Amino acid sequence: MSVQPKTPEITNDSMEDRLYTVKYDDPGDSHLDVKVPDICADCETNDCVSVCPANVWREGDDGVPHIAYENCLECSSCRFACPYDNVVWEYPETGSGVTFKHG
């Protein structure tokens, strides 16, 4: 079966290029963490990384996910995805984190 060419006429198709009305107020302290880093170091799937819609959870050099918590969309999928229940998810400090204009 031949596949017809797709028409990617998207003006801003990478996370970095996008214009957001989403506003992040830097929480200062990360509201995301892991309970036991060794579990992450031994983890072969890094489900937190593959499920994150905001690319907040990234593959770290040491095998432990690097958490760019400032860009978190607060969806909590990492918390549900981790098979070891190793994700610490707290609400960002009051007044910080993401604000959706549209939602």
Add this chain to the structure above:
Amino acid sequence: MSPALETDTPDEPNYDDAFDAIVVGAGLAGSAAALTMADRGLEVLVIERGSSPGAKNVFGGVLYTPTIRELTDFEDAPLERYVAERRFSMLSDEDETAVSLRPGEWHREPHNDSYTVLRGEFDEWFAEQAVDAGATLVTETTVTGLVRERGRIVGVETDRPDGTIRAPYVVLAEGGNSLVSEGANLKETERRENVAVAAKEVLEFPERDGVIEDRFRLVDDAGVSYHYFGEGAVGDAFGGGFIYTNEDTVSVGVAYRIEDAVAADQSPEETLNAFKTHPAVAPLVRNARTVEYSAKTIPEGGAESIPDLVHDGAAIVGDAAGLVLNNGVHLEGTNMAVESGYHAGNAIARAADRDRTDADALRAYPDALEESFVVQNLERYAWMMDAVEADRDLLFEDLPRAFADAGTEYFRIDRDPKEVHAENAKHAVLDALGGWSGAAKLAFRYRKMVT
């Protein structure tokens, strides 16, 4: 998240007497509960962690209004468009086979009680209705835990200085990411098989006015709800894509199970981008500018995942209670959130009349919910998730391709007689289904969808 604090106390809790009830979260369920209780004369405090109600809220796009317009004057509600067309599309990697409904009745009020809204505006408006009814709203305040005495929930901890607030009743309307309820052991954390991850963009069309009306064949306030299934929508995953038209923007997104998302070779963001480039979708979002990218999780465990809805001094409503229906055709949650908030508010008001805070006194809430469409619908489709999971390859890959092939064959223009085309078309579908017996079995498995 700290577990509920146990404090040493005398027999009678010393509520601060400022409020009869505290509502955690000013979303649809929380504001419905607050409005209902305020209407019944209770002093209600609504605590919202966002800078305004809706600031932390994301949804697909349709508000179903049969209950909410009974609760308040709906004249000035900030609605975007009413749903005038529902379209269900099956996508293979390059094909679309769709069913579209555009009934005349949907153009007449109340428009089948289906409207697109933007949560940033709508939730703020709805919370204002609760405030107008007498509720107190506090924003930028996060509830971090519950206060317990002798097993009874008697208030909340917040992240404000001296942030403990006490009241006889607490309504947990914190959404699907229910850290407070889970931290207080009122419910289990949902398994990832029962939670969907969703990524969504709000798109603008900067080049000219009228683009949305032209592209989606709309006049005035009419709008569309498009749902897409199959591998062309979200790849080899249990879920789908969606497009909803707002007044000046279009919401486009994907939602599929976390269980599948972790196994997929692309992130939700990449899945959304791929969906936007499908030949059936790309022309609809062409030359758009993304003005907002958002994400959320959706509790889709159905009837079996509903936690205990009432506890001594507390009730759980909305997404926190897992009240979302996804049977593939009906994707509902907004109406169930409002309905649950309404019944919880009613039950609390009645218990307050009798000076009772125990779970038994609040039982009227789950009882009413079970009598309502909310639990009835969830129970009606409780079998569905397992069936769809068992038929996943058939439903999301083989059938979309088979229907596309059948359509292509049936309408093929060449010099063969139509009989040949019809026969080929029939076989395209039957082969995918496993013959007539397979078709009959499939029809039987999903009979409740139409009976």
